[in-house]
Amino acid sequence: MTEETYRRPAIGQHPPNLSPDYKSTATRAPSQPAIVLPQSLSEITGPLLRGERLGANENDLTKQRLGEPLGERIVVHGRVLDEDGKPVPEALVEIWQCNAAGRYHHPGDQHDAPLDPNFYGGGRARADREGRYSFITIKPGAYPWKNHHNAWRPAHIHFSLFGPAFATRLITQMYFPGDPLLAFDPIYNSVPSAARARLQASFDMAETRPEWALAYRFDILLRGRNATPME
Amino acid sequence: MARGLTPSQTVGPFYWGTLVASYRADLAPPGVAGERLELAVSLHDAEGAAVPDGVIEIWQANAHGRYNHPDDRRNLPLDAGFEGFGRASTDPTGVARFATVRPGRVPWPKGGLQAAHVNVSVFARGLLNRLATRLYFDGDPALADDPVLTLVVPERRATLIAKRDDAGAWRLPIHLGGPRETVFFDV
Numbered sequence: 001m002t003e004e005t006y007r008r009p010a011i012g013q014h015p016p017n018l019s020p021d022y023k024s025t026a027t028r029a030p031s032q033p034a035i036v037l038p039q040s041l042s043e044i045t046g047p048l049l050r051g052e053r054l055g056a057n058e059n060d061l062t063k064q065r066l067g068e069p070l071g072e073r074i075v076v077h078g079r080v081l082d083e084d085g086k087p088v089p090e091a092l093v094e095i096w097q098c099n100a101a102g103r104y105h106h107p108g109d110q111h112d113a114p115l116d117p118n119f120y121g122g123g124r125a126r127a128d129r130e131g132r133y134s135f136i137t138i139k140p141g142a143y144p145w146k147n148h149h150n151a152w153r154p155a156h157i158h159f160s161l162f163g164p165a166f167a168t169r170l171i172t173q174m175y176f177p178g179d180p181l182l183a184f185d186p187i188y189n190s191v192p193s194a195a196r197a198r199l200q201a202s203f204d205m206a207e208t209r210p211e212w213a214l215a216y217r218f219d220i221l222l223r224g225r226n227a228t229p230m231e
Numbered sequence: 232m233a234r235g236l237t238p239s240q241t242v243g244p245f246y247w248g249t250l251v252a253s254y255r256a257d258l259a260p261p262g263v264a265g266e267r268l269e270l271a272v273s274l275h276d277a278e279g280a281a282v283p284d285g286v287i288e289i290w291q292a293n294a295h296g297r298y299n300h301p302d303d304r305r306n307l308p309l310d311a312g313f314e315g316f317g318r319a320s321t322d323p324t325g326v327a328r329f330a331t332v333r334p335g336r337v338p339w340p341k342g343g344l345q346a347a348h349v350n351v352s353v354f355a356r357g358l359l360n361r362l363a364t365r366l367y368f369d370g371d372p373a374l375a376d377d378p379v380l381t382l383v384v385p386e387r388r389a390t391l392i393a394k395r396d397d398a399g400a401w402r403l404p405i406h407l408g409g410p411r412e413t414v415f416f417d418v
Contacts, residue, residue: 028277
């Protein structure tokens with residue numbers, strides 16, 4: 001068999017589509033297994049979005065409105081790498097999150113918590129050649145959701161990455177280390193236990209900015225290439 | 232540092248500010264070569280209800296069959312104005328619309344050409360992983376021996392084939408489950 005360009009994830013890396021504790025998977029998870037598709041040009045290419053022009057404050061979510069948002073200012077940074085630790089250069093990183101009170105700037109979010117006119121919660125960054133990216137934002141709050149009685153989402157930031165190919169597309173969520181709500185969250189716990197902690201950022205004292213902001217580090221590892229790509 | 236792949240999580244319902252604010256549903260501005268198409272991709276849950284909070288992304292070759300990507304090294308023309316990527320959220324009726332061009336055919340690793348197709352990613356609340364599928368075009372004579380369609384049992388192939396509606400748009404219903412469940416691919 002011809003070796004493929006991108007290695008396929010081993011069992012246990014990603015959540016199963018059907019995860020009964022996360023109620024809305026019941027009517028949305030496909031019941032049939034995905035058909036394994038040999039990787040052609042359609043799968044090993046993908047949007048790189050290198051021509052996308054990013055505005056000056058897209059990676060500083062505290063400077064996108066007229067004033068400063070309320071909440072705890074934080075730095076969130078890390079690297080976009082493949083499984084072998086090689087950087088994914090110039091990757092576009094997209095994030096979104098709720099405000100410090102636990103409310104999204106979104107018409108569908110009806111949580112009884114204040115909106116912050118100075119915080120919209122969306123950001124984009126372009127990683128450098130070493131895959132390094134950085135955001136300045138506000139620590140998101142926890143918020144209730146209706147999945148089950150007294151259900152609360154742990155604080156999280158949504159991340160969207162393309163990587164080098166259609167095959168490497170990933171949307172995920174970053175959590176904060178040691179959050180007591182993690183133990184109760186069906187979305188976080190949908191990930192097999194051995195891989196779950198990869199979704200927690202680490203507190204990064206070295207990058208903390210004195211008198212200004214704590215820092216968290218979140219490295220994102222996308223699928224790696226086989227040693228000899230199929231031509 | 233080798234911590235393993237970062238696991239997938241759901242896009243959730245509140246992606247709007249980032250993913251929609253920077254979306255592009257029109258892939259083919261004036262000047263791009265090829266037959267103009269409107270795609271209307273609808274998303275339905277296992278009970279047939281419209282999914283109004285999904286995100287559909289498409290990735291396709293240009294009209295010459297060339298992907299705008301460094302790993303497509305074939306000597307075919309690139310279109311300056313055509314990247315081949317589109318993203319749109321589904322509307323209250325579950326439909327995401329794109330304006331694009333008909334993609335050219337691209338090769339298959341074992342030889343021959345694939346039928347013209349658009350690669351599709353589906354994200355939504357309740358989906359913990361990206362679902363990958365394809366959109367083919369009804370009436371294309373190349374469908375008969377497309378190497379991907381032949382991987383699919385005949386009775387499910389129609390889930391991948393868009394049909395033209397009376398207004399000229401190519402409609403592809405994507406069913407996440409139920410009797411008409413769409414074929415999804417492990418890419």
